[in-house]
Amino acid sequence: MLREQTRPDFSVGKGSLDGRIRDEGTATERFSLDDAKIIYNFPFNDLLFQAQSVHRENFDPNAVQISRLLSIKTGGCAEDCGYCSQSARSPTGLKASRLMMVEKVLAEASKAKAEGASRYCMGAAWRSPKDRDMDTLVAMVEGVKALGLETCMTLGMLSPDQAATLAGAGLDYYNHNIDTSEEFYPQVITTRTFADRLETLANVRDAGMKVCAGGILGMGETTDDRISMLVTLANLPEPPESVPINMLIPIPGSRLANAEPVDPIEFVRTIALARILMPRTHVRLSAGRTQMSDEMQALCFFAGANSIFSGDTLLTAENPGEDHDAALFRRLGLKPMDMGLSQ
Numbered sequence: 001m002l003r004e005q006t007r008p009d010f011s012v013g014k015g016s017l018d019g020r021i022r023d024e025g026t027a028t029e030r031f032s033l034d035d036a037k038i039i040y041n042f043p044f045n046d047l048l049f050q051a052q053s054v055h056r057e058n059f060d061p062n063a064v065q066i067s068r069l070l071s072i073k074t075g076g077c078a079e080d081c082g083y084c085s086q087s088a089r090s091p092t093g094l095k096a097s098r099l100m101m102v103e104k105v106l107a108e109a110s111k112a113k114a115e116g117a118s119r120y121c122m123g124a125a126w127r128s129p130k131d132r133d134m135d136t137l138v139a140m141v142e143g144v145k146a147l148g149l150e151t152c153m154t155l156g157m158l159s160p161d162q163a164a165t166l167a168g169a170g171l172d173y174y175n176h177n178i179d180t181s182e183e184f185y186p187q188v189i190t191t192r193t194f195a196d197r198l199e200t201l202a203n204v205r206d207a208g209m210k211v212c213a214g215g216i217l218g219m220g221e222t223t224d225d226r227i228s229m230l231v232t233l234a235n236l237p238e239p240p241e242s243v244p245i246n247m248l249i250p251i252p253g254s255r256l257a258n259a260e261p262v263d264p265i266e267f268v269r270t271i272a273l274a275r276i277l278m279p280r281t282h283v284r285l286s287a288g289r290t291q292m293s294d295e296m297q298a299l300c301f302f303a304g305a306n307s308i309f310s311g312d313t314l315l316t317a318e319n320p321g322e323d324h325d326a327a328l329f330r331r332l333g334l335k336p337m338d339m340g341l342s343q
């Protein structure tokens with residue numbers, strides 16, 4: 001059993017782990033589920049050492065990319081995602097609002113830039129954008145880009161035409177999460193399928209945008225579900241440039257309001273596995289940081305997380321806020337990533 005070994009055997013499966021990391025981009029299936037399970041179950045110190053080593057080969061270990069979120073259209077969503085505050089099907093008490101005006105979005109983006117964000121991510125509670133909204137979305141992308149920020153949107157499913165329109169406007173990233181394993185997915189969402197999600201990711205990639213895709217831990221899924229989710233992401237034709245790992249924020253009134261919280265050590269293991277499977281990806285310690293201790297966040301950064309959302313609100317839920325994060329960065333000697341040097 002690998003768990004009982006004093007040294008991990010990094011030569012798992014066919015060929016060495018190191019070899020496979022270097023071959024990234026050429027192999028069709030870079031990691032098997034079995035390989036990933038072996039890595040996940042390494043003794044904790046060995047797992048973190050390996051993850052930190054991979055991290056250092058690919059990134060400045062003390063630099064963290066900072067993104068800022070804005071909900072440009074809140075609540076009243078037709079989808080039934082069991083974790084979400086914004087589904088019209090869950091009695092969460094959230095007030096729905098219409099699509100924000102472009103000027104208001106640009107004013108918020110300017111503030112975020114002044115506070116150190118390098119990427120601005122605009123989210124809408126939609127199944128997919130309506131064609132009548134596309135001109136407004138294009139104006140938002142162009143305006144935010146003109147402020148010198150990287151742009152990201154998360155608007156639900158995209159058709160190839162919609163993806164091409166947003167890419168044409170200069171949208172850098174599109175976020176669309178697979179959320180969990182293919183096997184567990186139907187227990188979380190029934191109104192769109194896992195295959196629908198992969199199709200949107202393919203449309204985003206084909207349009208030439210960078211892909212941001214991750215998921216949520218703490219919805220009642222097994223460890224194998226978490227590993228399977230990461231293997232799916234790592235084995236996409238090209239791995240995502242950005243992988244947000246969210247810890248479920250339990251929303252009163254949502255179907256998953258009482259889900260069992262994820263064990264912090266298991267959470268850190270999942271971050272480490274993401275780093276090892278996707279060496280050049282920005283792994284984002286995403287929703288749920290308010291519920292994490294500073295020590296847990298420090299372990300996540302050591303395990304290879306190198307991106308966060310800043311500000312005191314995510315889309316609708318709370319986030320630690322500037323002061324807390326500035327103090328944490330000071331204590332850990334972390335600095336905001338200079339995007340000019342990191343890509």
Ligand code: SAM
Binds near residue numbers: 084176179215249
């Ligand atoms: N409506 C769009 C969609 O679903 O594609 C975009 C917004 S949606 C809120 C973006 C992602 O946020 C979800 O896929 C999910 O992974 C994450 N998320 C939503 N609610 C969450 C919660 N309560 N806790 C943790 N993550 C959450």
Ligand code: DTB
Binds near residue numbers: 215246
């Ligand atoms: C992602 O993976 N997490 C962000 C972003 N992508 C859009 C959203 C987190 C939402 C947390 C719950 C809320 O604010 O309502």
Ligand code: SF4
Binds near residue numbers: 079
């Ligand atoms: Fe709607 Fe997105 Fe929330 Fe699902 S996650 S209910 S699609 S806003």
